[in-house]
Amino acid sequence: MKKALAMVEYKTVSSGMQAADIMVKTAEVDIIEATTVCPGKYMVLVSGLLSAVRAAVDAAAKKLPDMLIDSFVLGNPHDSIFSALYGTTDIGSPDALGVLETFSSSAAIVAADIAAKTALVDLIELRLSRGMCGKSYLLLTGEIAAVEAAIEKAKSGAGENGMFLDSAVIPHPDEKMWRSIL
Numbered sequence: 001m002k003k004a005l006a007m008v009e010y011k012t013v014s015s016g017m018q019a020a021d022i023m024v025k026t027a028e029v030d031i032i033e034a035t036t037v038c039p040g041k042y043m044v045l046v047s048g049l050l051s052a053v054r055a056a057v058d059a060a061a062k063k064l065p066d067m068l069i070d071s072f073v074l075g076n077p078h079d080s081i082f083s084a085l086y087g088t089t090d091i092g093s094p095d096a097l098g099v100l101e102t103f104s105s106s107a108a109i110v111a112a113d114i115a116a117k118t119a120l121v122d123l124i125e126l127r128l129s130r131g132m133c134g135k136s137y138l139l140l141t142g143e144i145a146a147v148e149a150a151i152e153k154a155k156s157g158a159g160e161n162g163m164f165l166d167s168a169v170i171p172h173p174d175e176k177m178w179r180s181i182l
Contacts, residue, residue, distance in 0.1 A: 005032075005077040006053035007106045008060050008068060009043045015067035016042020022063050023056035037129035041069065043105050050075045070106035070161060078116035081109065084123035084138065091124060094178065096147040100154050100167040101137040105129050107163030108136035114157040115140055115150035124181075135165060139181065144171050 008023070010016035013036055020034045020042075029048035037043055044060075046053055054073050061068055083089045098121065102108045105128040112123055121142035128136045140150060148169050158164040170177075 003047045004050040004053040004073060004075050005045070005047050005081070005109070006057045006071070006073040007043060007045045007109060008057055008071045009037075009041060009104055009106050010064065011041060011067045011069055013040060013042045015064050016044060019060035019064055019068075020044040022060045026059040027052035027055040029053055029056045037105065038133050041129065041134055043128065070104040070163060072106045072110045074110070074113055078113050078123075080116050080123040081112055081126065084112060084126040085109075085128075087125055089122060089124050091122065091141060091178075094141040095172065096141060096144040097170040097173045097177070097181075098140040098142075098147040098151040098167070099137060099170070100151055100158065101135060101165040102158050103135055103163045103165055104161075105136045107158040107161065108138050111154035111158035111164075112138045112140075115154040118153040119146035119150040121146050121150045144169070 008019050029046040029052050032045040032047055034044045057071050057073050100111050112126055116123055121140045124139040126138050151167050151169055155164055
C-alpha cells in the first residue's frame with residue numbers, strides 16, 4: 001500500500017516544532033523533514049497511512065490554527081515527487097521546461113502532484129522556501145503540449161488557497177539554460 005504524504009507550514013519556528021510534536025504524538029507518522037525555511041517559517045513533512053497523516057495534520061491545525069500558513073494531505077502522491085524533492089531526477093532530452101512558483105511549500109508540492117498526474121512530464125525539482133523569502137517552485141519537463149497542460153492544471157490547484165504566484169513554459173530551452181539549472 002502506498003503511503004500518504006502531508007505537510008504543515010507554520011509562521012514561526014516554535015509553533016512549527018510544537019506542530020511536529022503534536023503530529024507524531026497523535027498518529028503513527030514518519031517525519032520526512034522538519035526544518036526552518038525562509039523567512040523564519042517552519043515546515044513539517046510527514047508520511048504514513050492516509051488516516052494517520054490526516055489525523056496528524058488535523059490535530060496540529062486544530063491546536064495551532066493562528067500560526068498555520070498552509071497544509072495539505074495527499075492520499076496517493078505521485079512517485080516522482082520524492083526524486084524532485086531530493087533533486088535526483090534523471091533528465092533525458094527535454095523538449096520544454098515548465099516552471100511554477102508559489103507562496104508556500106505546501107502549494108508547490110500539491111501543484112507538483114497535480115502536474116505529474118495530469119500529463120506525461122518529469123518533475124525535475126521542488127525547491128521549498130529555502131533562500132526564497134518563503135516562496136517555492138517546481139520545475140518539470142516533457143513534450144511542449146504535456147508541459148503546457150501540466151502547468152495549466154497545476155496553476156488551478158496551487159491557486160485554491162491563493163498561493164499561486166507565477167508560471168512559465170519555455171519551449172526548447174537552450175542547453176546553456178539547462179546546465180545553469182541542473
